[in-house]
Amino acid sequence: MRKVSRQLNDSHYMPFLYFILFSLVIHFPMTLNYSDDARFKVILKNNDLFQWLHARYFTWTSRVLLEAVMVPVLHAGDWLWKWIDVLMIAVFVLALSKLFVKSRFAACNWLIILLFLLIPVRAFNSAGWAATTCNYLWPMTMGLIALLPLKKLLNGQRLPYYAYIICIPALIYAANQEQLCVALLIVFGAFIVFFAFQHRFYLFPVIQFLITMASFIFIASSPGNHARLMVQVVRSNHHFFMLSVANKLEIGAFSSTLNHFIFTFDPIFLILCILITAAVYAKIVIHSYAR
Structure with a gap:
């Protein structure tokens, strides 16, 4: 038992285990009974999900994939969101480790976790805990997963078959968030150009670029985004168009x-x-x- 315990403590993944336990403790007292959380929790009491998403796309937002996940999760109860959110946070820091850490794994993983903890807590609660994390943290996590194959290609490694099974759905979900969609479009485009200069061609980044471009077109053509812009201008900034x-x-x-x-x-x-x-x-x- 001591040998197993020593091996775990020496493992460069041990920081993530401590971080998960810490995240569970932090999530325990959180409640989802105010701001946007309270509104989204009761959507399915009086609405059909698909009809509601259809109306949202035409009247308020293009984030239909994000909300198609968020609304059922909130309807199921606070604890489902808490477990998924802890998982998303853990995957977020783990994906950062996979992308950027090359050596001194344990020390660098602790650094990644500490940097994450430096993010002000209020940043995760601007519209309610769940509404904020589902619209920003969860897509970011999926976006990092979608970037993992690029590191393998940079290192000249072949992509396993499950890269397509995992990363493409993750990308479709992540690219439904507007700011992240633009960022991913730039990243994939830059990698395609970089590989072209090296006289290397990989199909996967091209597929990712096309998926992201399709999402960008979907977002840009959403009547709801334009309608929401007009409402926000009237509410907050009458001089926006000037x-x-x-x-x-x-x-x-x-x-x-x-x-x-x-x-x-x-x-x-x-x-x-x-x-x-x-x-x-x-x-x-x-x-x-x-x-």
């Missing part, structure tokens, strides 16, 4: 993000920024001395 493209990018890409992480003071995030700055400076100094 703004330039540069102004809109500044508001969407910088101001709203900085509001969560910088303008709203967060000492932990401040410490993270200082550590990153120090690490970059140390790297530059070490590199200059090495020359």
Whole structure:
């Protein structure tokens, strides 16, 4: 038993086990009885899911795949969401490890987990715990899974058959989130160009690019997204259509993000920024001395 225990402690996957246990403890007291969570929990009491999704696409949002998962999960009860959310968080950090860690696995995995924990908790509760995670964290997790085959191709490895079975559905789900769809479109396009310059051709990134492009067209053509934009403009910003493209990018890409992480003071995030700055400076100094 001691030998098994020692092997587990030495395993570079042990940090994820501790992280899962910690996530379960954090999720235990969470309730889904306010904000968007409370509204989504009762949708199926008076509505047919597919008819409701059809109406949502034409009147409010193109996130029909995300909501097709979220609404039944919330209808089933808080505990189902809690178990799935813990699983998604665990897969998220594990996928990051698979994508970026090459050596010193245990130490790097602990670092990934600590960086994840530095994300302000309020970021996961802006519209309710479930509504926020189902619309952002879960698609991000599926998006990371969809990127895993690219690392194998970069290393010249063959893709196993299950890559298609797992990664394509994950990508279809992830690409239903607007911002993530654009990011994935850029990533897959960049990889296709990169492989072309190396005179290598792989079918899988092309398939992923085409799936993501189809999702982008689906999102861009959604009447609901346009209808929601008009409602939000009337509610929040009457001068929206007078703004330039540069102004809109500044508001969407910088101001709203900085509001969560910088303008709203967060000492932990401040410490993270200082550590990153120090690490970059140390790297530059070490590199200059090495020359």
